[in-house]
Structure formats: C-alpha cells, structure tokens
Amino acid sequence: MVYVDLLYKFSFLTISLLDTAKRILYNSCVIRENKAVKSMKSKTVLIFLSAVILCLTGCTESQKPTTVVDNSSAVTTSSSADSESGSDKYYDSTPISQAYLSGNTANLxxxxxxxxxxxxxxxNDLITPDMSDYEKELAIHDYIVGCASYDEAHLNALGIGLPNSDNPYGCLINGKAICSGYSTTFQLFMDMLEIPCKTxxxxxxEGDDHSWNIVQIGESWYYVDVCWDDPIPDFTDRPVRHKYFNVSKEYMKTKHVWDDTELPDTDSIKFSYITQTVTHINSVNEIESLMEKALDNMQDSVAxxxxMSDFQFSETDQIDTNFNEENIKGLSKVFDSFCEKHTDHQVYCQRVQNGNDIVLVIYMRKFR
Known part of the structure; x- marks a missing residue:
C-alpha cells in the first residue's frame, strides 16, 4: 500500500512537471510546442520510471551501518555484515599513539x-601529571576546537575539500577538518593519554555521514562530538562550545543516528560538563557575574x-528550542545588562536534563 501511494505521488508530480514544461514552451515558442512536447513526453516516461526505481530503493534501504573503531584492541566492528569496514577506510592513528607510548618512532x-x-x-603544552582524566579530556577538546575549523569546501556541490581533512593531519597541521578529522584527532589524543575511547x-x-566519539571517564562512558562544538563560521576569540561534550547517550541520540545496541549507556553524570560546571545560586543577580567569568575563561555557557520557585522545572526543552527567560523573574534584566556590555553576543537559555535534575543552561553565542 505504501508503494502504491508513492507511485501515485510520483505520477502526480510527473504530470505537473510536464504541464509546467508545456506552458513554458508555449509561451516561449508556440510553433515548436507539439514537437517539443512529444519529445518531452518520451523523456518524462524515462524520468518517471527512474523516480519509481529510486523511490522503491529508498523505501527498502535500511539504516546506514554503524561502524565503531576501538584502537585499544585494534578492532573495527560494524552493525552490518556486508558493510565496508576496516583500516583501509577509517584512519588508523594507532601507529602514532603506540610510538608515543613506546618512545619509538622508527616505524612512522x-x-x-x-x-x-x-x-x-x-x-607537553597542555597536560600536566596532576591533571585528572576529565581535565585532560577537556583540555584536548578545547584545543581541537581552537586549532581547527570546519573545511567548508566539503559542503560545496562537488563535496571536494582539502586533502587530509578527514584525519589528524588536516586537523593539526592544516587547521581544517570535517567530522572524521575531528573525531580521529580526539581519538589519537585519548589513546596517547591512555584514556579509553572509541570512534x-x-x-x-538528516541522514548525512557523521562521526563522533565515546570516552570512558571514571566508571562511565560519555559521548563527545568535537565537530559540532566547533560550528561554522569560525572566527578568532570565539568562546568554546561544550554542548556535545560528555553528554549522555540519550542526549546524543536526539541529533545523531546509529545502531547503539553494542555501545554502552551513560551510567553516571559525575563527569558530564554540566555536573562539573553547574553553580547553585540564591539570587538571579548572581547569574551575570557567572556569565562574565565564563567568557573570561573562553566558555560560552553557564549552568x-x-x-527558588522559578527554578523548579517540571520539563525540559527540545535541543533546538529555547526557554523563555521571562518565566524567571529578573532574568530578562540580567540578559539585557549582559548584552549591553557585549553587543556581539546573543543570549538564550534551555532547561536540560542532567541525571535526575533539570538544570538551566545559559548560552552566550558570540557572532562575527
């Protein structure tokens, strides 16, 4: 029944296109109408059949396979037995991390x-022996966001960008990366620091190919998308986003699609970014100073x-929707005061689930 409906829709669309084409031809050159339309009718039959084939193919196509690369055991697993997988397709940074851990670079x-x-x-510049795994991970995340920008050439019609944008060379040397460039660079650093990580x-x-990481901090696995924390357009002195840093599997699934049957849940919020940065306040007036402090530290959000009764939330906001600050007495005044000082920033807030709590997260987006 589904196919019948789709065939009907394509038939209607084809007829509409033909009718439009006929009218255009008539208006431009009446004498040529009959000949042109006859030719177009034959071509339309081919277009219609092609459309039906594409439709049927698309309707039966399953979810794109999920591939997980785990360098700690040199294993690449896929959710589809016939999918393409292996080190020939996905960049293998293991030789580099092993050279670092062994101190032998002879094979590079x-x-x-x-x-x-x-x-x-x-x-050597960022990591010190007294840092926790969380602090090391955060430092690497923020460094990658700062050192690279998304290779927008990959977004053109041909989809051809700079070479190596899909691996650490593009990210670290050229300063340009696509999602797999961000994720493999993050994977490389985690392997070098001996922090369990998978890509x-x-x-x-939207169904576009994408890549991100999961990392184990403490006893729990957290989800990280460095690429989406470095949105375009990029520019100097933009605070670092942490919207997709150490979030739960459930949060990541709102915008990411994958076969998660073999991947771990997030069992703890101890090392989520919100938990590590959240502040308990007694007055709305405390918020502006927290926002200023965050900007001083090149962070673009506060939790x-x-x-107070206004902060006792019963529901959360969708990832792309904002909470009306006017629902919290005095918060609009705080936002207005901040934006008067920082005219190149836009401020909004969301109610975000963090374990059993619902936290108010305030974002300060700097625009060029």
Whole structure:
C-alpha cells in the first residue's frame, strides 16, 4: 500500500512537471510546442520510471551501518555484515599513539611523524601529571576546537575539500577538518593519554555521514562530538562550545543516528560538563557575574540550579528550542545588562536534563 501511494505521488508530480514544461514552451515558442512536447513526453516516461526505481530503493534501504573503531584492541566492528569496514577506510592513528607510548618512532612515515610531533608538542603544552582524566579530556577538546575549523569546501556541490581533512593531519597541521578529522584527532589524543575511547561512524539526524566519539571517564562512558562544538563560521576569540561534550547517550541520540545496541549507556553524570560546571545560586543577580567569568575563561555557557520557585522545572526543552527567560523573574534584566556590555553576543537559555535534575543552561553565542 505504501508503494502504491508513492507511485501515485510520483505520477502526480510527473504530470505537473510536464504541464509546467508545456506552458513554458508555449509561451516561449508556440510553433515548436507539439514537437517539443512529444519529445518531452518520451523523456518524462524515462524520468518517471527512474523516480519509481529510486523511490522503491529508498523505501527498502535500511539504516546506514554503524561502524565503531576501538584502537585499544585494534578492532573495527560494524552493525552490518556486508558493510565496508576496516583500516583501509577509517584512519588508523594507532601507529602514532603506540610510538608515543613506546618512545619509538622508527616505524612512522613522514606524515605520521609530522602528526606525532605536533601532538606531542600539544600534550607537553597542555597536560600536566596532576591533571585528572576529565581535565585532560577537556583540555584536548578545547584545543581541537581552537586549532581547527570546519573545511567548508566539503559542503560545496562537488563535496571536494582539502586533502587530509578527514584525519589528524588536516586537523593539526592544516587547521581544517570535517567530522572524521575531528573525531580521529580526539581519538589519537585519548589513546596517547591512555584514556579509553572509541570512534563512531554513522549519520546525523538528516541522514548525512557523521562521526563522533565515546570516552570512558571514571566508571562511565560519555559521548563527545568535537565537530559540532566547533560550528561554522569560525572566527578568532570565539568562546568554546561544550554542548556535545560528555553528554549522555540519550542526549546524543536526539541529533545523531546509529545502531547503539553494542555501545554502552551513560551510567553516571559525575563527569558530564554540566555536573562539573553547574553553580547553585540564591539570587538571579548572581547569574551575570557567572556569565562574565565564563567568557573570561573562553566558555560560552553557564549552568545553574536554585531552590527558588522559578527554578523548579517540571520539563525540559527540545535541543533546538529555547526557554523563555521571562518565566524567571529578573532574568530578562540580567540578559539585557549582559548584552549591553557585549553587543556581539546573543543570549538564550534551555532547561536540560542532567541525571535526575533539570538544570538551566545559559548560552552566550558570540557572532562575527
């Protein structure tokens, strides 16, 4: 029945297109109408049949396979037995991380050695022995967001961007990356720091190929999308976004599509970004100073909780919808005061689930 409906729709569309084409031809050159329309009718039959075939193919096509790369055990698993997988398709950073851990770079080629040197220099600059795994992970996330920008050439009609944008060379050396460039670079650093991490290759909510990571901090696995924390357009001095840093599987699934049957749930919120940064306030007037402090630290959001009645939320906001700040007495005044000082920022807020709590997250988006 579904196919019948689709065939009907395509038939109606084809007839409409033919009618429109006929009218255009008539208005432009009446003398040629009959000949042109006859030719167009034959072509339309072919177009119609092609459309039906594409429709039937699309209707029977299953969800794109999910591939998970786990460098810790040198394993690549896929949700589809006949899907293409393996190190020939997905960038393997294992030789570089193993060279770092062993102290032996003899087996690295020139390109790998260049990535290695840049990564080692970055670790020496950012990471100290007294840092926790969470602090190391956060430092790497923020570094990648700052050092690279999305290779927008991949968004053109041909989809052809700079070479190596899908791997750490493009991200660390060229400063340009696509989603797999961000995720493989994050994977490389986590492997070098011996923090358990996996890379997921699947799709976003629109069906486009996409890649992100899961990382184990403490006893729980968290989901990270460095690429989506570095939105376009990129520009200097933009605060770092952490909307997709150490979030739960449920949160990530709102905009990411993958076969998660073999992937772990997020069992704890201890090392979620919200938990690590949330502030309990006693007055709305405290919020502006928290926003200023966040900007000073190049962060673009603050999370707050309160015992005040206006902060006792019963529901959350969709990931793309905002909470009306006028529902909290005095909050609009705080936002107005902040924006008067920072005229290049837009401020909005959302109610976000964090474990059993609903937290108010305030975002300060800087625009060019």
């Amino acid at each position: 080629d020139d390109k790998q050695l260049e990535i290695y040197n840049k990564a080692v220099s970055t670790i 997921i290759y699947a799709t976003d909510f 707050v909780t309160s015992d």
